[in-house]
Amino acid sequence: MALDFSIGIIGSGMLGAAIAEALWRAEPQALFVANRSGKAPDIPGFPAENVLTDPQALADRCDVVILCVPPAAARDLRIDATDKLVISVMAGVPLAELSRISGSLRVIRAMSSPAAAQALAYSPWFASDAITEQDRARTRALFEACGQTDELHDEAQIDLFTAMTGPVPGFVAACAAAMARHAEAEGVPPEVADRAVRQLFRSAGEMMTEGPTPQAHVQEMIDYAGTTAAGLVTLRDNGFGACLAEGLAAATRKSREIY
Known part of the structure; x- marks a missing residue:
């Protein structure tokens, strides 16, 4: 599936920047990033106007929102992403908490790694009951741009993969x-x-x-x-x-x- 939808990444540390690089290479319909500094990712040709400091402004513009801030910062993060697909790659933040952070029932908990920048990451994910088949297709397409992916059917296994494949090498x-x-x-x-x-x-x-x-x-x-x-x-x-x-x-x- 082509990335024929808009994507926003909240948080652009090492992991967020790596995912942004992978997705930019896959040519999404639009790609936005939001961080407190307003610093653009180190990606040639990335539009300066697609770098925001307001997470809510990013959520308003995008079909898919990726949460990629440190777990401690997630405690104070709140956006209104009702009726959006929200994907988290934040370590340790449970699925139920993602709905509280985002206001969306269509949430996915995932893990990836900085190897995404070379399309070498393994990115497993676990979906909430409200996820649609289109959401699943978009999630697979997004993580296939980062490397390889699988849907899991036990949320606890996300913590295992956070330990095993997240900290590459x-x-x-x-x-x-x-x-x-x-x-x-x-x-x-x-x-x-x-x-x-x-x-x-x-x-x-x-x-x-x-x-x-x-x-x-x-x-x-x-x-x-x-x-x-x-x-x-x-x-x-x-x-x-x-x-x-x-x-x-x-x-x-x-x-x-x-x-």
């Missing part, structure tokens, strides 16, 4: 950093370790984009019983998966406490 960077530290401890120059790990994770990401699942890749290597298998079995037997799950669970709990 997040947990993936933690794994990369640990590997680089190990190489340095073995005497590899830091710049070489950094370059090697960056290229490894770039190639791994490309290889896992299509084809077997990550789980299947791991099992393939274990079954091959080579050098990598020895390392993977050691990680498995020493609780690598359980430790990572604990980290994800802690981040998920924080998402539920942040608002």
Whole structure:
């Protein structure tokens, strides 16, 4: 579906700016941003007149309103977006609260990431009962411009994805950093370790984009019983998966406490 509707983004921090860049590239009917400073996003050709300081003025002009302010700022945010589609990418703000903030029953709670600027984000979303099929189509089109998307049927899972896929590179960077530290401890120059790990994770990401699942890749290597298998079995037997799950669970709990 083409973005043949007007879109407004309230809040233009890192995530808001990344989504704005993705949507601008997808050529919406019109794109507006609102922030307190009136600062335009760093997007070549973005019209200065489409940058507003009044969230209500933005809501009045747009078919779809995206809420993208920090959760703490959301406590004082109020707009009248009755009969508009309102989409939130604010961490931890529950669906019921979105209707109170916006006055709309047609609300969607979602999560995305700054990778949207490169159309590489994963943006899952959960819809209120009042959402129409047109709303669903528009939401899919909007998030497909940012990367990949799925509709979820359990609101609690939005908090999980806030922890898992929202903070790109997040947990993936933690794994990369640990590997680089190990190489340095073995005497590899830091710049070489950094370059090697960056290229490894770039190639791994490309290889896992299509084809077997990550789980299947791991099992393939274990079954091959080579050098990598020895390392993977050691990680498995020493609780690598359980430790990572604990980290994800802690981040998920924080998402539920942040608002």
